[in-house]
Amino acid sequence: MTKAMPIPATLINMTEEIPGIVTLSLKLEADAPFECHYGQFNMLYLFGVGEVAISIMGWKEGVLLHTVRAVGRVTQALTAIKVGQQIGLRGPFGNGWPLTEAIAKDLVFITAGLGCAPAVAAINHAITHRQNYRKIVILQGVKHRQDLLWKQQYDTWRDHHNCQVLLAASEEKKGKMHWQLGLVTELLNNADFDIDNCVVMMCGPEIMMKAAIKQLAELGVADDAYYLSMERNFQCGQGFCGHCQIGPYFVCKDGPVFHFPAIKPWFGLSGF
Ligand SMILES: Cc1cc2nc3c(=O)[nH]c(=O)nc-3n(C[C@H](O)[C@H](O)[C@H](O)COP(=O)(O)OP(=O)(O)OC[C@H]3O[C@@H](n4cnc5c(N)ncnc54)[C@H](O)[C@@H]3O)c2cc1C
Structure with a gap:
C-alpha cells in the first residue's frame, strides 16, 4: 500500500458502539494488498475535509475496521458518512505491539x-x-x-x-x-x-x-x-x-x- 497517496476505501458497514463512537468497516479496492501489525494505524482521508490518524482495530479479507470517536472537524464528518461512500486511506503506519517478544511471558x-x-x-x-x-x-x-x-x-x-x-x-x-x-x-x-x-x-x-x-x-x-x-x-x-x-x-x-x-x-x- 502506498503511504504517500491515499487509495479508495468504501464504507460497507457502520456500527454505532455507543453514542459518539462508531466502527467503520472499510473495503479496499479489489487489488490493494494490505498487511499490518497489531497496533499500527491508518490515515483516513475525507475528501475536501481532512485526514486523521485512526488505529487499526481489525482486518480480514480486504475489510478494515476502524473505531472512531467524533471529537472534531474531521472525525465528526467521518462518523457521518454513508454506506457506499468512498474515503481515502493511507497506511499502515508506525510499528506494533511486541507480540513475538512477549511469547512465553x-x-x-x-x-x-x-x-x-x-x-x-x-x-x-x-x-x-x-x-x-x-x-x-x-x-x-x-x-x-x-x-x-x-x-x-x-x-x-x-x-x-x-x-x-x-x-x-x-x-x-x-x-x-x-x-x-x-x-x-x-x-x-x-x-x-x-x-x-x-x-x-x-x-x-x-x-x-x-x-x-x-x-x-x-x-x-x-x-x-x-x-x-x-x-x-x-x-x-x-x-x-x-x-x-x-x-x-x-x-x-x-x-x-x-x-x-x-x-x-x-x-x-x-x-x-
Ligand atoms: C496513532 C494514533 C492513533 C489514533 N487512533 C484513534 C482511533 O482509533 N480512534 C479515534 O477516534 N481517534 C484516534 N486517534 C485520535 C484522532 O487522530 C484525533 O481524534 C483526530 O485527529 C481528531 O481530528 P479532528 O479533525 O476530528 O479534531 P480536531 O478538530 O483536530 O480537534 C478536536 C479536539 O480534539 C483534540 N485532539 C485532536 N487530536 C488529538 C489527539 N491525537 N490527541 C489528543 N487530542 C486531540 C484537539 O485538541 C481538539 O480539542 C489516534 C491518534 C493517533 C496519533
Missing part, C-alpha cells in the same frame, strides 16, 4: 477509554495463539459502565479464554459484578501476573500510563517490561510536520508503540 494490557481499540486485535491474536502466552490480564477503565465498548468480547475473554479481565468505572456510584469503582490504575492491586516475566502494553491518556508505570515500578516491574502506544496530533504521518515529536522520535513513524526505556527521558514532560 505474562501479557498485561492496560487501556482506558478508546485506548482499548488498538489493543483489541493484539488481545485477539494472543487468544488465538493462547498456548504461546502465560497469563493474560486485561484491565480497562471507562468513566461510566455504559462507555465500555465490546462488552461481549470482554466477557468472552474472561469466560472462555482464561484471561483475567478487570474493569473500572471512575464515575459510577455503585459497583456491580466484575466492576470496580475508580481509575483503571486501582485495578493493578488485584491483577495477577509474574512481575519478573511480563510484558505490559498500555494505551490511553498519558497521565494514566504515567500513574500505572509509577505503581507497577513500586511493585517491582522493570522499565523494559512496558510498551506504550502514544497518541499525538499530527498532519503527515511521515515525520515531516513535527507535531508528534517526543525527543528525537516521531509518534507517526517511530511509534505509536514505544518501548518505555526509549522515551523515558521525555515521557510526561510538557513541551515534548
Whole structure:
C-alpha cells in the first residue's frame, strides 16, 4: 500500500458502539494488498475535509475496521458518512505491539477509554495463539459502565479464554459484578501476573500510563517490561510536520508503540 497517496476505501458497514463512537468497516479496492501489525494505524482521508490518524482495530479479507470517536472537524464528518461512500486511506503506519517478544511471558494490557481499540486485535491474536502466552490480564477503565465498548468480547475473554479481565468505572456510584469503582490504575492491586516475566502494553491518556508505570515500578516491574502506544496530533504521518515529536522520535513513524526505556527521558514532560 502506498503511504504517500491515499487509495479508495468504501464504507460497507457502520456500527454505532455507543453514542459518539462508531466502527467503520472499510473495503479496499479489489487489488490493494494490505498487511499490518497489531497496533499500527491508518490515515483516513475525507475528501475536501481532512485526514486523521485512526488505529487499526481489525482486518480480514480486504475489510478494515476502524473505531472512531467524533471529537472534531474531521472525525465528526467521518462518523457521518454513508454506506457506499468512498474515503481515502493511507497506511499502515508506525510499528506494533511486541507480540513475538512477549511469547512465553505474562501479557498485561492496560487501556482506558478508546485506548482499548488498538489493543483489541493484539488481545485477539494472543487468544488465538493462547498456548504461546502465560497469563493474560486485561484491565480497562471507562468513566461510566455504559462507555465500555465490546462488552461481549470482554466477557468472552474472561469466560472462555482464561484471561483475567478487570474493569473500572471512575464515575459510577455503585459497583456491580466484575466492576470496580475508580481509575483503571486501582485495578493493578488485584491483577495477577509474574512481575519478573511480563510484558505490559498500555494505551490511553498519558497521565494514566504515567500513574500505572509509577505503581507497577513500586511493585517491582522493570522499565523494559512496558510498551506504550502514544497518541499525538499530527498532519503527515511521515515525520515531516513535527507535531508528534517526543525527543528525537516521531509518534507517526517511530511509534505509536514505544518501548518505555526509549522515551523515558521525555515521557510526561510538557513541551515534548
Ligand atoms: C496513532 C494514533 C492513533 C489514533 N487512533 C484513534 C482511533 O482509533 N480512534 C479515534 O477516534 N481517534 C484516534 N486517534 C485520535 C484522532 O487522530 C484525533 O481524534 C483526530 O485527529 C481528531 O481530528 P479532528 O479533525 O476530528 O479534531 P480536531 O478538530 O483536530 O480537534 C478536536 C479536539 O480534539 C483534540 N485532539 C485532536 N487530536 C488529538 C489527539 N491525537 N490527541 C489528543 N487530542 C486531540 C484537539 O485538541 C481538539 O480539542 C489516534 C491518534 C493517533 C496519533
